Amino acid sequence: MGLAVLRSRALAGLAAPAVTVEVHLANGLPAFTIVGLAEAEVRESRDRVRAAIHNSGFDFPAGRVTVNLAPADLPKESGRFDLPIALGILAASSQLPTSELDRYEFAGELSLSGALRPVRASLAMSYAIHQLGDSQRAFILPKANAAEAALVCDAKIYPAESLLQVCAHFASNDPSARLTRTLPAAYKTTGQYPDFSDVKGQHLARRAMEIAAAGGHSALMVGPPGAGKSMLANRLPGLLPPMSDTESLETAAVQSLGGSFTVEHWGRRPFRAPHHTASAVALVGGGGQPRPGEISLANHGVLFLDELPEFDRKVLEVLREPLESGHITISRAARQSVFPCHFQLIAAMNPCPCGYLGDTRKNCRCTPESIARYQGKISGPLLDRIDMLVSVAALSTDEILRSEVSESSAVIAERVTTARARQHARQQKNNAALSVKEIENVCVPEVDAENLLRAAMNKLQWSARAYHRVLKLARTIADLAQTDVITSAHIAEAIQYRRALSMQS
Numbered sequence: 001m002g003l004a005v006l007r008s009r010a011l012a013g014l015a016a017p018a019v020t021v022e023v024h025l026a027n028g029l030p031a032f033t034i035v036g037l038a039e040a041e042v043r044e045s046r047d048r049v050r051a052a053i054h055n056s057g058f059d060f061p062a063g064r065v066t067v068n069l070a071p072a073d074l075p076k077e078s079g080r081f082d083l084p085i086a087l088g089i090l091a092a093s094s095q096l097p098t099s100e101l102d103r104y105e106f107a108g109e110l111s112l113s114g115a116l117r118p119v120r121a122s123l124a125m126s127y128a129i130h131q132l133g134d135s136q137r138a139f140i141l142p143k144a145n146a147a148e149a150a151l152v153c154d155a156k157i158y159p160a161e162s163l164l165q166v167c168a169h170f171a172s173n174d175p176s177a178r179l180t181r182t183l184p185a186a187y188k189t190t191g192q193y194p195d196f197s198d199v200k201g202q203h204l205a206r207r208a209m210e211i212a213a214a215g216g217h218s219a220l221m222v223g224p225p226g227a228g229k230s231m232l233a234n235r236l237p238g239l240l241p242p243m244s245d246t247e248s249l250e251t252a253a254v255q256s257l258g259g260s261f262t263v264e265h266w267g268r269r270p271f272r273a274p275h276h277t278a279s280a281v282a283l284v285g286g287g288g289q290p291r292p293g294e295i296s297l298a299n300h301g302v303l304f305l306d307e308l309p310e311f312d313r314k315v316l317e318v319l320r321e322p323l324e325s326g327h328i329t330i331s332r333a334a335r336q337s338v339f340p341c342h343f344q345l346i347a348a349m350n351p352c353p354c355g356y357l358g359d360t361r362k363n364c365r366c367t368p369e370s371i372a373r374y375q376g377k378i379s380g381p382l383l384d385r386i387d388m389l390v391s392v393a394a395l396s397t398d399e400i401l402r403s404e405v406s407e408s409s410a411v412i413a414e415r416v417t418t419a420r421a422r423q424h425a426r427q428q429k430n431n432a433a434l435s436v437k438e439i440e441n442v443c444v445p446e447v448d449a450e451n452l453l454r455a456a457m458n459k460l461q462w463s464a465r466a467y468h469r470v471l472k473l474a475r476t477i478a479d480l481a482q483t484d485v486i487t488s489a490h491i492a493e494a495i496q497y498r499r500a501l502s503m504q505s
């Protein structure tokens with residue numbers, strides 16, 4: 001009797017593979033079958049589509065209705081296919097003209113009344129459509145998703161509020177019934193990061209954050225409660241250079257998948273601070289329809305792990321691989337989802353269980369055994385991947401009352417940008433990302449600086465990995481000083497951020 005084919009998108013990790021929605025009408029006993037969805041989803045989708053068609057003033061066809069979602073082996077969350085299924089039924093039963101349908105893709109969940117409800121990850125879908133280049137189709141989707149989907153420049157996004165409105169777009173003779181394309185708004189990042197001028201004193205820790213930002217280095221801050229570790233960490237994104245359009249798009253697409261994106265966050269480097277009770281899935285991602293975890297939501301931004309020793313050791317272990325590779329693969333049954341996770345790790349901990357070891361204001365009450373046990377909770381391999389260890393002392397009353405004005409983030413960020421530009425001109429990447437081979441090429445210290453480093457290495461019994469990390473740090477310190485030469489002074493400062501890593505002794 002009738003056939004209609006429409007196009008939509010599924011979700012697989014950050015990808016949004018194409019799905020065709022075929023609707024067949026045939027004579028026979030009334031039946032409504034959907035092939036390609038899980039059974040529970042089929043039931044719900046059928047109910048919504050049937051009611052929406054009725055309540056929009058159309059007829060639900062009397063015979064056998066068969067809907068086929070292909071390919072069969074893709075993960076499909078049913079809601080998003082309501083709109084193309086309903087349109088396909090109307091087209092196959094000649095209640096909707098078919099001539100234009102092939103130039104569009106569709107996604108949207110229907111309410112029983114026929115209103116369109118938002119779907120997840122519209123940005124990932126419009127991004128996938130956009131990648132088709134000249135052959136990209138226009139995209140009709142729920143109004144609530146339009147601003148997000150239109151962030152992809154050139155995407156032809158047409159928002160709609162109801163099934164009826166979409167039908168009018170294709171069927172009405174009245175030009176004013178056509179849907180209006182959403183054009184991307186120009187989103188500008190303004191100074192919405194907390195500012196370093198709020199941080200009193202803490203010259204050493206501020207310097208450490210500047211170095212971390214300049215080279216993309218990971219850092220662990222050690223200091224008593226209330227010393228300002230969190231305050232320093234959440235100001236780090238404000239020191240990093242503005243995101244490129246590609247970085248902004250990737251970051252937004254991941255957040256959109258996780259359901260946490262709003263257009264106001266466009267171009268803003270993420271700062272994620274999961275609680276220490278977070279599970280491995282919450283941290284790295286997972287689930288039946290795999291969702292990105294905290295490390296991916298922190299993509300191109302900062303992941304802050306406060307009270308590091310309180311995290312489950314097994315949870316911390318899963319961080320090691322993505323820290324090096326910049327992506328995470330989540331396997332679920334036979335399917336794999338890959339999420340990006342280029343994050344900068346900043347962690348913090350107290351020096352001992354009570355927090356006051358080495359503090360001048362209060363005495364530590366911990367035993368040497370409990371201190372060793374506490375510090376030992378962080379595994380050697382993870383510690384080995386942290387570039388800098390930073391002591392953050394509590395401020396004295398004097399320092400708190402002193403009314404000096406600290407440097408603002410904008411001033412520090414300028415030095416960071418200059419240092420990063422030197423790195424990219426030299427090696428097309430941050431110093432933190434240098435391989436061992438690259439380190440040997442671009443991090444060559446002067447002779448006496450080399451001697452100083454070797455002496456420290458022998459004395460402190462470093463691994464080769466630790467040695468290379470000091471060289472990378474020294475390279476960043478020299479880049480901040482705008483010099484190609486790594487001197488003893490640069491090495492000495494870099495060693496200081498490593499030496500404290502033997503805190504167990």
Ligand SMILES: [Zn+2]
Pocket residue numbers: 352353354355356357364365366
């Ligand atoms: Zn203590």
